Amino acid sequence: MENENTAPSTRRKALALNLDATTYGTFAEIGGGQEVARWFFSVGGAAGTVAKSISAYDMAVSDALYGPSQRYVSRQRLEAMLRQEFDQLMALLGPARGDAKSFFAFANTVAIRGYRNPGKGRGWVGVRFQPRSHDEPPRSSSRHERTKKETGRESGPQTGSRDATVGCLTGPQFSEP
Secondary structure, eight states, X not given: OOOTTSOOOHHHHHHHHHHOTTEEEEEEEEETOTTHHHHHHHHSOGGGTEEEEEEEOSHHHHHHHHOOOSOSSSHHHHHHHHHHHHXXXXXXXXXXXXXXXXXXXXXXXXXXXXXXXXXOOEEEEXXXXXXXXTOSSOEEEEEEEEOOOSSHHHHHHHHHHHHHTSSSSSSTTOOOO
């Protein structure tokens, strides 16, 4: 149970963003961290927030979407994802909805512990956004994450929960770290 002295839950933060009629964007997730968009769909109201959700697990698919990369779980891959997704969103929806919406692109690239990866999970998470409609240039925020769980089954959902609460996506008050 939440009270005014506790931080809002992941569910409450996701719902608040979904109910914000001015914020609209894309979720792009590659690798093992494909849980964030699910949070926004599961709390309801996502039709007003989510323009697109995309996930890629195969490296060839990731390369086709974002260009070749020497490392898939890297800041460089994350930045390529954010750039591609934000630019595409602006090109497709900016002219028609730019007066009423502030656009964002959220991305993560995550490697979780598994059969071929016995180490701890790790990943990059970030967002490119407009604090207000028509803000140019967009702002970006990213961070490196490490999972604390011991198995891939535990790491995926934990990553999604943590990513959804990092403060990148909490409504119109997007902020930089």
